[in-house]
Amino acid sequence: MSFFQKFKEGLSKTRDFITAQINRMAAGFGVFDDDMLDELEMTLVQADCGVTASMEAIDAVREYIRSTGDTSREGVLQTLAETLRAMMVEKHLDPKPGELTIFLMVGVNGTGKTTTSAKMAQRAKNNGLRVIMAAADTFRAAAVEQLKTWGERTQTAVIAHQTGSDPAAVVFDAIKSAQARNADILIIDTAGRLHTKKNLMEELAKIRRVIGREAPDAVLETLLVIDATTGQNAITQARAFHESTPLTGLVITKLDGSAKGGVAVAVARETGLPICLAGFGEQVDDLQDFDADLFVKALLPES
């Protein structure tokens, strides 16, 4: 399946929703007048693009219509696509063999950190890289077992302590082990934490300090995993996590399950953080490098 197919299929629910709304509007209004633009704005809001991003996008469309007089569906959609595209930054994770890259996976509870970690391990393995996973979620019951099961399925070594132990200690051991085994990639699966819990955020900062001290030369990617069904709280999450552990990128998961994939736009627009990966399903190869052009193309109807 081609890259674009993945995006298209994954975002089909959101696109179908937006298309249906636009078709309904087109039937009702005919041309893109002010009322219709208001409706279009609300459609974006309904797709979880967020109020600010939606207003900005529609302002751009309005400006386009004002300056060109073009109220055609193609012109409007084209402008909309360009504006939304400009709100997003993409970044491809490209670990090099022979140097240690550490992926620190963080996020609130239940966004799919463990599953994403496993998928990333599989991807890296497929590319011939040596991978180690660290079960730094020592809080949730059976989280360690969950990652271990994934470790067996993907044939990846998992460094784990007992549930309830210090996650920073797990990370320490994992780094030592990665260095000893000359691993290319270390994926650290951390416990889900609500960004409002100060002590848990401090725990994350501690993990980060351990990494900085023990593996100063490693490439560190701190990735925030966001569930696509999340609403506007995703923005607050990204900001709060970024504050306590500087993030280098975002991973948007469960895009296929949601008819409202627009949250990717909202978070990108509000935080300026690049999106690295997009998860479209439960299969290992459903985790794809994020591509903003394809994303927008897959999000909006084909004119």
Next chain:
Amino acid sequence: MAIFENLSSRLTKIVDGMRGKSRVTDKDITDMMREIRLALLEADVNYEVVRDLSKDIREKARGADVMQSLTPGQQIVKIVHETIIQILGEQEKLIVSPTGFTVIMLYGLQGTGKTTTAAKLANFLKKEGKTPMLVSVDVHRPAAQEQLKILADQVGVECYIDPDEKSAAKIAKDGQARARYMMCDTLIVDTAGRMTVDEDLMAELKKVNDVIKPDEKLLIVDAMIGQEAVSIAQSFEEEIGVTGFIMTKVDGDARGGAALSIRRMTGKPIKMLGTGEKIEDLEVFHPDRLASRILGMGDVLTLIEKASQAIDEEQARKTMESLRANRFTMQNMLDQLEQVRNMGSMKDMLAMMPGVGKQLGNLDVDETALDRTRAIIQSMTVRERNNPKLLNASRRRRVAGGSGVTVQEVNRVVRQYDDMVKMMKQFGMLGGGKKRKRRSKRGMPFGGFGF
């Protein structure tokens, strides 16, 4: 966060813009309605619900005396708040089967907290004197069943799992038989998370549903969910049926607009709220609190209410009079202190402030600081209270001895008093003049007490 500016302050801005106009026009109401819509959308309330709601609110606003009111912003907030409470409805109790054996099935999307909630629910029922048993029919997520088992051990309730069995329906059936055998009166079934799109999983859930015939089918909803909430709830309702829902992760700062959307669109009641990571963190829900949260204004209304109840009109009038007479004495400061004290504990008060409540957490509010300040002032003579300049070193030593504090603390209170006088002078509260009078009517300077 600045982007989630709360509704009151937004409306206040509009109202401020209207100042000088003799009455609120239809257009002002329209502007306010727009702000309300945005606030609700930012709280992830479903768009259709927002549209319905704003129609309702507009109707009510027209009918009410918003136009004549001196504080139209507050008036509208009140209407919005009340409307939301009305929709959220009252808390409904969990269903108990008349047969003496109740089956509760939990389901929902992946990662909403079903397993944790199942354990919390077992703990809750156990405390109510029930004998619940947990069963996990999650045959998909690795270690999901083990997770439930560990939690069940923590709670101290029976748990049935069968990690090697591939059929969820079979585990459900065996679990039910086991629960009856163990003389349990409630069976809580934790199911695999699903994405709604997955027809296989939905079919599996249906099978489980047919086997155990639950009395209570609870949809678990994450407080952070966005616009998708309603369609998820509706598809579960269509396929399996829903008797109510539990909202989880309410301890975060998500506004939880989904509760309002689901309630309005499906008519299903909210049964419980998950409010933390610990087993005990499952609470009954209060419509008014949730409404305030959705509007992003803490319990600010309760706070206003408390304040207006506690402040003794007569006392306030006296203070105002002495302020106007260009005098603010230690006695006035004491009166104000007493009034603040009457409103309840400082921590409770702070917790009700929007944006403060969550951060408060373990923070220790020094309740005694207020009491000490009060004791210090009470140890002064009436002359000293009316003319604090009299307080020389020797008098301060006496006051310190009388109130059981150090001289430094007496100095601190005197300094606070000086600061307050200075502040009031700056705001033009002291001294006569019509303009100033109006201003001072609006608020008592609660600040400056060092809390």
